[in-house]
Amino acid sequence: MSRFVIVALALGMSASTAVHAESVLVLNSEDASYSIVDRATRFEISRLPLGREPHHLAVTPDGKEVLLASTVTNDLVAIDTTNGMQRRVVRDIVDPYQLGFSPDGKWFVTAAYRLDHIDIYRADGFKLAGRIFMDGLPSHLSFDTESKAVFVTLQQSNRVVAFDLATQAIKWVAEVGKAPAGVVMLPDNKRLLVALTGEDAVVTLDPKDGAVVARLQTGRGAHQFFPRGDGRHWFLSNRIEGTVSMIDTQDMRVAGTIRVPGGPDCMDITADGKEMWITQRFLRRVAVVDLAQMKVVASVPVGKSPHGVFILKADAVAPGLPIRAASTEPVIK
Amino acid sequence: MGGLLEGWIGVQNWIFETLVSPILFHFGLMSWFEPAFDAVEFFMLGVVQIAVIALGMRLLERRWSPDHPADGRLVGVDRIYTALNKLGVIPLIVFIVAYPITTEIERQVRVLGVTPPRLEHLIPWLRDHALVTFLLYFALYDFAAYWVHRAQHRLSWWWALHSLHHSQRQVTVWTDDRNHIVDDLLVTLVLVVFAQFVGVQPDDYVLILTIGRLIESWSHANVDQGFGWVIVGPRFHRLHHALASDDERHIHDHNFAPVFPIWDILFGTAIYDRKVRPTGVADARIDADNGRGWLAQQVTVFARFLRALLPGGERSRFSRP
Numbered sequence: 001m002s003r004f005v006i007v008a009l010a011l012g013m014s015a016s017t018a019v020h021a022e023s024v025l026v027l028n029s030e031d032a033s034y035s036i037v038d039r040a041t042r043f044e045i046s047r048l049p050l051g052r053e054p055h056h057l058a059v060t061p062d063g064k065e066v067l068l069a070s071t072v073t074n075d076l077v078a079i080d081t082t083n084g085m086q087r088r089v090v091r092d093i094v095d096p097y098q099l100g101f102s103p104d105g106k107w108f109v110t111a112a113y114r115l116d117h118i119d120i121y122r123a124d125g126f127k128l129a130g131r132i133f134m135d136g137l138p139s140h141l142s143f144d145t146e147s148k149a150v151f152v153t154l155q156q157s158n159r160v161v162a163f164d165l166a167t168q169a170i171k172w173v174a175e176v177g178k179a180p181a182g183v184v185m186l187p188d189n190k191r192l193l194v195a196l197t198g199e200d201a202v203v204t205l206d207p208k209d210g211a212v213v214a215r216l217q218t219g220r221g222a223h224q225f226f227p228r229g230d231g232r233h234w235f236l237s238n239r240i241e242g243t244v245s246m247i248d249t250q251d252m253r254v255a256g257t258i259r260v261p262g263g264p265d266c267m268d269i270t271a272d273g274k275e276m277w278i279t280q281r282f283l284r285r286v287a288v289v290d291l292a293q294m295k296v297v298a299s300v301p302v303g304k305s306p307h308g309v310f311i312l313k314a315d316a317v318a319p320g321l322p323i324r325a326a327s328t329e330p331v332i333k
Numbered sequence: 334m335g336g337l338l339e340g341w342i343g344v345q346n347w348i349f350e351t352l353v354s355p356i357l358f359h360f361g362l363m364s365w366f367e368p369a370f371d372a373v374e375f376f377m378l379g380v381v382q383i384a385v386i387a388l389g390m391r392l393l394e395r396r397w398s399p400d401h402p403a404d405g406r407l408v409g410v411d412r413i414y415t416a417l418n419k420l421g422v423i424p425l426i427v428f429i430v431a432y433p434i435t436t437e438i439e440r441q442v443r444v445l446g447v448t449p450p451r452l453e454h455l456i457p458w459l460r461d462h463a464l465v466t467f468l469l470y471f472a473l474y475d476f477a478a479y480w481v482h483r484a485q486h487r488l489s490w491w492w493a494l495h496s497l498h499h500s501q502r503q504v505t506v507w508t509d510d511r512n513h514i515v516d517d518l519l520v521t522l523v524l525v526v527f528a529q530f531v532g533v534q535p536d537d538y539v540l541i542l543t544i545g546r547l548i549e550s551w552s553h554a555n556v557d558q559g560f561g562w563v564i565v566g567p568r569f570h571r572l573h574h575a576l577a578s579d580d581e582r583h584i585h586d587h588n589f590a591p592v593f594p595i596w597d598i599l600f601g602t603a604i605y606d607r608k609v610r611p612t613g614v615a616d617a618r619i620d621a622d623n624g625r626g627w628l629a630q631q632v633t634v635f636a637r638f639l640r641a642l643l644p645g646g647e648r649s650r651f652s653r654p
Contacts (some may be wrong), residue, residue, distance in 0.1 A: 030536050031534075031536060116440070156364045220354075240363075282349065
């Protein structure tokens with residue numbers, strides 16, 4: 001009975017704030033589902049089935065859809081970025097563990113973590129242009145700002161590989177350190193940051209040849225990046241330490257640290273810039289970080305091993321969204 | 334319930350952060366930290382299973398046992414098997430060997446463009462009925478395990494390994510894990526590949542294993558108790574462990590099902606009776622396992638397996654129908 005009351009309250013509260021509300025979409029990688037969390041009430045309002053082992057997501061170049069990648073069923077499920085409704089399914093994208101569009105929107109690239117290949121598609125129609133097999137767990141990717149190259153980390157073989165998008169040819173392969181994961185090209189298009197999960201550090205690569213030109217110690221299990229949005233600061237989740245480092249990329253220093261327990265991983269920031277939501281893989285929760293205070297202010301139960309997270313642009317409590325196995329566990333603030 | 338889950342996750346997280354991740358880091362194995370986190374949960378589930386067996390099933394077995402208490406020496410080695418399996422030592426070894434093989438199989442199949450179907454895709458109704466879906470996957474898994482078990486008895490080289498499980502004269506709640514490590518490896522390989530192809534979710538797989546193995550532990554209990562045709566109980570399964578005799582030469586080629594006896598009923602291998610039979614294997618070479626410890630059993634049974642692989646290899650008198 002109490003469960004229904006809580007759900008009803010959550011729905012009622014979110015409906016009353018619908019004009020300003022946003023919802024948060026979380027991929028539960030080991031539950032084959034995704035959760036919709038109401039930002040205002042910080043309550044999981046629905047959990048919907050999604051393929052098998054959904055890990056990451058990417059927004060389409062027009063910004064209208066977010067593609068949820070189901071790695072084992074080889075599908076991309078397109079969700080309306082405004083209301084969370086399913087629009088279509090893109091089939092036959094093999095093992096889309098990590099995915100992304102080039103800045104010009106012409107290329108779509110996936111890293112097949114389990115199957116050890118990188119696929120480069122022409123984004124228009126998802127036509128496969130090239131499949132390159134690379135041993136060593138391709139895990140994360142980033143594009144240069146000119147949409148000429150894509151960089152992929154190979155987590156198990158300690159390397160980063162760069163591809164020319166137009167020819168799909170390998171430009172270079174470089175040894176960078178233990179267990180490279182997150183990778184991001186900075187806006188100057190001259191520095192490529194790579195998080196080394198096995199060395200608790202970030203290294204800066206020269207994107208021309210992959211040479212390591214700088215190093216910054218961060219936190220244990222340095223893993224994934226997300227931009228602060230000011231062009232200067234990037235957040236970095238440290239999976240093992242249970243922290244998020246804010247890196248000042250101008251001075252290349254750790255400008256702040258936020259304690260986020262439970263294997264923090266992927267992040268997104270609300271449109272108003274006030275909150276960062278970050279998945280806590282080990283705790284089956286998603287944490288809410290107040291960016292003014294630089295601390296966790298809430299932690300919402302979702303499904304098992306939550307991975308990708310995305311802030312929808314509006315309230316997702318639309319009629320017809322089924323509520324299934326939504327959590328009624330208390331929110332920790 | 335929520336509090337219990339929170340506590341469980343908290344303990345898992347603490348073990349991982351305090352004990353496991355420093356080891357991974359020290360040995361440069363950080364790319365394995367996600368499977369390692371799942372392994373911690375596997376270990377915790379093993380502790381729970383051992384507690385259930387030791388504190389629950391064993392007490393019931395003592396109270397309800399129809400004959401004299403089990404010989405501690407004979408049963409002791411089975412306790413070692415249970416501890417090594419439930420606490421993850423044997424599964425870790427099996428994982429290290431099996432993982433590259435199953436991954437390569439999956440890779441080859443998926444590169445060919447074959448996508449494992451899921452029941453929920455075939456029957457959309459199941460999407461909103463999680464319990465029914467779980468039970469269907471459980472039944473499918475058990476169906477595969479039934480046929481694997483039949484193969485263990487049918488193929489002489491596999492029987493050479495599996496006969497270790499049957500050689501125990503005093504079958505108890507501790508006997509289920511008494512298997513040769515190569516036997517564990519072969520069974521795991523077949524069932525993991527099967528699970529991948531029918532679309533069993535990793536989380537469901539762990540739950541199926543946990544519930545299934547507990548049921549199987551109880552089905553070895555030295556008590557005269559059954560669950561009819563619904564679930565395999567001791568009365569049903571101990572017949573499968575019965576000592577062959579001249580009247581019942583192939584008695585252990587019946588009642589193969591691990592959890593759901595429906596498979597034996599459907600395929601004509603079920604026997605329901607209340608006759609109490611001694612357990613073990615009539616072949617003296619196999620019965621000799623009883624005088625050995627864990628390591629000696631592993632070595633001698635492996636030699637038995639190798640001899641069975643050779644052309645004209647040895648056959649056990651009561652090994653096959």
